[in-house]
Each structure stands twice: as structure tokens, then as C-alpha cells.
Amino acid sequence: MAALSSPAIVWGGYDDGMTTLTYHTAGESHGPALTTLIQGIPAGLEIEIDFINAELRRRQGGYGRGARQKMEVDQIEILGGVRQGFTTGGPVVLQITNADNRLDDSEQTPPVYRPRPGHADLAGALKWLTTDCRNTLERASARETAARTAAGALARCFLREFEIETFGFVRSLLDACTEVEITEDNLGDLLHQRDASEVYCPDHEVSQRIIDHIRRVKTEKDTVGGIVETHVFGCPPGLGSCVQFDQKLEGTIAQAVMGIQAFKAVEIGLGTGYARRQGSQAHDPITFDNARRSEASLGFHRPTNHAGGLEGGMTNGMPIVVRGTMKPISTLLQGMPSVNLNTLQADQSTYERSDVCALPAASVVMENVIAFEVTRAFLDKFAGDSMHQVQANYDTYMDLARQLPLEPVEGE
Ligand code: EPS
Numbered sequence: 001m002a003a004l005s006s007p008a009i010v011w012g013g014y015d016d017g018m019t020t021l022t023y024h025t026a027g028e029s030h031g032p033a034l035t036t037l038i039q040g041i042p043a044g045l046e047i048e049i050d051f052i053n054a055e056l057r058r059r060q061g062g063y064g065r066g067a068r069q070k071m072e073v074d075q076i077e078i079l080g081g082v083r084q085g086f087t088t089g090g091p092v093v094l095q096i097t098n099a100d101n102r103l104d105d106s107e108q109t110p111p112v113y114r115p116r117p118g119h120a121d122l123a124g125a126l127k128w129l130t131t132d133c134r135n136t137l138e139r140a141s142a143r144e145t146a147a148r149t150a151a152g153a154l155a156r157c158f159l160r161e162f163e164i165e166t167f168g169f170v171r172s173l174l175d176a177c178t179e180v181e182i183t184e185d186n187l188g189d190l191l192h193q194r195d196a197s198e199v200y201c202p203d204h205e206v207s208q209r210i211i212d213h214i215r216r217v218k219t220e221k222d223t224v225g226g227i228v229e230t231h232v233f234g235c236p237p238g239l240g241s242c243v244q245f246d247q248k249l250e251g252t253i254a255q256a257v258m259g260i261q262a263f264k265a266v267e268i269g270l271g272t273g274y275a276r277r278q279g280s281q282a283h284d285p286i287t288f289d290n291a292r293r294s295e296a297s298l299g300f301h302r303p304t305n306h307a308g309g310l311e312g313g314m315t316n317g318m319p320i321v322v323r324g325t326m327k328p329i330s331t332l333l334q335g336m337p338s339v340n341l342n343t344l345q346a347d348q349s350t351y352e353r354s355d356v357c358a359l360p361a362a363s364v365v366m367e368n369v370i371a372f373e374v375t376r377a378f379l380d381k382f383a384g385d386s387m388h389q390v391q392a393n394y395d396t397y398m399d400l401a402r403q404l405p406l407e408p409v410e411g412e
Helices: 047-058 120-126 134-140 142-160 188-194 206-220 250-257 271-276 361-380 386-401
Strands: 022-026 033-039 077-080 092-097 165-173 226-233 263-268 321-327 338-341 344-347
Touching: 022 142, 033 142, 033 361, 047 142, 047 361, 092 142, 120 134, 142 361, 165 188, 165 361, 206 338, 226 361, 250 263, 250 321, 250 361, 263 271, 271 386, 361 386
Parallel strands: none
Antiparallel strands: 022 033, 033 092, 077 092, 165 226, 226 321, 263 321, 338 344
């Protein structure tokens, strides 16, 4: 029977040859390199290599990291899709070389038979029918987030063309929590304060408390996680969609955040705080200011932003606000009760060189993976093969939106 040629919808794109923006990564923690292949970036986007490398350097940093980061100097090498600094329209391939490349040396990367509770070790070993967790942990390692950070930073080169900016930082660790308010007006100062903080928290006093906690946790041979936050400024309304569950921007952002190693919760805006409020105290009243109609918000504003810039799966003109919770890293110097998969006897979990806390790094990863999702939604709405076409589509839409109502008004 002849197959029907209806275009099947697949996650993150359409199976008809015209993909929306997608990316995938390849590579192991101690393999030769990490790679990402990004498809769907229009032609003519200027790639700011220095900016992407600066984000990679930021991801490598933060108080609490282990010895690995002293060996690696993460930088992208462009293997495809860019010519003379501008995208060609073809798939973009970025590679980050691993200095600590030893995957084929069985003495340097020995089998791991004692899975670490909290890590992918046990589930992966059982999934692939082996007692050696090595293959699983090499791919599950958070080193892979370097490739995703590179893809997200490339997406931010795109977003900047439309004056969309992101800001990611560490909100809290244990009981140290900053109450700093993030607004577009104080963004410059916040960036400065965050970048002056060893733990990427734009609050000097809380940064100090976070560092003290990490230092203490290290002496206890333990690990610690926390909460990171990302704000996205300048999105026009209507990115994402309410018509299908998999096109909702809340959903794609949540998936991207929960896909980051060690993340166990994601919240948008008030998040779980909605459970403690009645409707009148939960929803953000709508105001309109004609003088601000030229802004990306089209002049629609809210005195509060509990919705975190997203309603019904779509941007509403207010900043997107996302919080992610990272669990403590599962490689503990003191080990954890586990089982030797070869003997099936109780044993302590294996210790592999690791970090005490990678929360600052996680704030960089989350900021960049969210940027990628926003870029995809932007390109779904303003699609074009070239930056010229995307810009024209964006301008046309904004122009029309500023002329609302477009039809004769009846009633009310
Ligand atoms: C990781 C263990 C450590 C981390 C690594 C993630 O690596 P190694 O075992 O080589 O010391 O440093 O993160 C990175 C290398 C990175 O670049 O983020 C793990 O087990 O997930």
C-alpha cells in the first residue's frame, strides 16, 4: 500500500525536509572532542567566535570546580556552515577538543563496577546490559554541556540581532539566597556584579556565604547543588504557540532545562509559588502604554511578572523568567552505599575525579540552552532562509501588530 505523504510532526521540527532549528551533540567526557551540529540557522548571521568562547570559559569557571578545568581550554573550532565569519545556511558544526583525551587507554579510564547513587551509572549499565558503567558515565558526564553552551551562545548571536538579551545567575545554594531583583534597567550593573562574583551571583554578601558553604562541603568530602535563574529580555509577544502541546514555549524550555545534567526541577515565573495564591493575587494585571508601543512588548505591560513572560505557551512581551534546581553532584569523595555489579555484594560507590559544586557553571548552561529554545521559537514565527528574510518577517509582523485592530471593531 502506498504511504500517505502527510508531514509527520517530530520533536523540535517537521519531518518534511524543512527542519526548524535543531541541534545535537556527540562526544564523550574523555574522548577526543565534543561536537554539536546545529541545523536551521539562516544564512548571513555573523558568528561572534570571541563571544562563544567567552561563554565556554565562563562555563568552565566558578568556585567549586575540580582539577579537570585546569587542563581544558574550551574553544570552538568551526567545521561547517560558516564562511568568512557568516553562516552559509548549511548545518553549523562546532567542535571543542578535549585535552584530557584518554578514552581508549583502559588503564586511564578503567571499568567502573560500583555505580554512584544519583549518577546515570546503574540505570545505564542495566540499559546496555553490562556491568561496566564507563560508557554510560562518559556520555552522561556534564562535560557534554560545553557543546550545548556553544550551540546556545551561537543562538545568542542570532537573538542579539533582534535586541533579545539573556541573563543567567546563581540564585541560591543551601540557605544562602539572593533577593536581588532582575530588571532590564539594572542589567548592566547586574552583569558587572555577577561577573565579579566567583559563584556568578550578583550579590556580594550572598556570594561570600555561598563560597563559605562550598568550602565547608568540600572539607566534609561532600557535594552541593542549588538554584539558578535565567531572564530573557526583549522577546516580542507570540513566540511559541498554544495550538499543540509540543509547541508551547514553557514546555520546550522545561525540556531543555531538565535535559541539563543533574537538574531535577524547573519553574517558570512564580512556579510552585502559584500553589499558595488565589487567582486575584496570582495573575499579572494587563496595562497598555501607547508611548511604549515601539518597544518589543508593543506597549503591553504588567506591574508584576508572576507568569514569567509566558502565557498559554507563548511569550507575552514581559521578560521570560526560568529557575532550575540542580541536585548535588553524585560523585562523592567519601562514596555512597552501592553494589559491585560483578559480585553483587555491597560496596562503596567508585570515586572519579569530579567537582564539589558546578552550580555557577550550570547557570551558564541554563542561560544558553534557554536562548536556543527562544531562537527556535523565534525562527518558527519569523522563518526565513536568510537573515534578510527573517528581519523582514519580523519587521512586517511588528508593524502589523502596532496597527491593531486590523479589522473593523464590532461590539464592546
Ligand atoms: C564530571 C566529572 C568531572 C567534571 C566534568 C563532569 O570530570 P573529570 O571526571 O574528567 O574530572 O569536571 O565536567 C567537565 C569536564 C566539564 O567540562 O564540565 C562528571 O562526572 O559528570
